[in-house]
Amino acid sequence: MTAAEAILCRQSVVRFDPDRPVSDAILVRMLRLAGRAHSPHHLQPWRFLVIRDQGNRDRLRRAAFHHPRLGEAPVAILVLGYHHPDRSHWQVIRDQLSSAVPLSAEDLGRINAEVRRDLAAETDRGIWACRHANAAATTLMIAATDLGLASAQIDRFNGSLIRDIFSIPLDHSLCAVMAIGYAVGEPSTVPCLPLAELCFLEHFGQPWTLGEGDDRA
Structure with missing residues (x-):
């Protein structure tokens, strides 16, 4: 399945099959793909709390x-936004970057300065972390579709209670709650507004004139 096919096929399911578990191998593959989402300076400010135990899923x-x-879903995933990956993981990430692409001392100094500058400009680390963790959550849903799974994002929850139940520290924001499993039956096609309703051209309010295109393109 191509990325375009996974996007077009992705649906929020009406029902999951509670008797069909998700294997460890597929779960790991999905999370590895989700972790490839874009993030500033490769800081990856997201964490995935995977919940499979029946008692924990009930809570x-x-x-x-x-x-x-x-x-119904055999797996739930809490997508968390981590506020301070630059403090705990930047050295490891920098070493990985240096291994992948030869970097001079000057390059490393410039990158270090950019990270410090950009993160110092963020007045609300929680918003910053969730902004990028939500990109990882979207990638997670597309990866699930590619692997034959279905996903549903849960919109209503008591974030404070979830934080207490699962001991989520204060430097992690709860950004998304996902249900993952195998769908019962074929999910229906979700309607999509035309581009003329979703897009403007060059300036807010200026009509979209490039047409609707073709989903198969």
Whole structure:
């Protein structure tokens, strides 16, 4: 399946098959793909809290107002935005970058300065972390589709209660709650607004004139 096919096929399912587990190999593959999402300076400010135990999924479901998808799906994933990857992981990331691309001392100094400058400009690290963690959450849903899985993002939940139940530290924001598993039946096609309703050209309010294109393109 190409990336375009995975995007076109991705649907939020109505029901999951509770008797069909997700294998370790597929789960690991999905998370590795999700971790390839873009992030500034490769800081990867997201963490995935994977919940498979029935008791823990029941506790999560209660904290999400008894959402039925969390009762059916064999896997739930909390997507967290980590506020300070530059403090804990920048050295490791920098070493990996140096191994992949030869960097001079001058290059490393410039990159270090850019990271310090860009992160110092962020007045709310929680918003910054969630902004990029949500990109990872979207990549996770596309990866799930590519692997034959289905996903559903849970919109209503008690974030404070989830934080307490799973001991999520304060330097991690809860950005998304995902249900992952195998769909029951064929998901219906989700309607998509035309580009003329979604896009402007050159200036806000200026009509879109480039047409609708073709999803197969």
